[in-house]
Amino acid sequence: MTYRARHSEREGLLGPSAATGRDSVPGRGEFLEFLGLTSAAAAFVLFVLRPEVSEGLVRALASRASAFVH
Numbered sequence: 001m002t003y004r005a006r007h008s009e010r011e012g013l014l015g016p017s018a019a020t021g022r023d024s025v026p027g028r029g030e031f032l033e034f035l036g037l038t039s040a041a042a043a044f045v046l047f048v049l050r051p052e053v054s055e056g057l058v059r060a061l062a063s064r065a066s067a068f069v070h
Helices: 002-014 028-049 051-069
Strands: none
Touching (some): 028 051
C-alpha cells in the first residue's frame, strides 16, 4: 500500500517519466521497510523487557568514548 501511494504521488508531482526507473528492484522498498520496522520493534521490546541492556549499552559507549579521549 505504501509502495503504490508513493509512486502515484511521485507521478503526480514529477510526471511519469521522472518516476520510472526509480526502484529498479520491485518490492525492495517494502522489504527494507519491513526490516526496519521489525528491528525497531525488536529493540523496543528488548529495552522494555531488559532495561539493563540499555544501561550496559550506555556504559559501553561511554567507555569507548573515554578511550578515544585518552
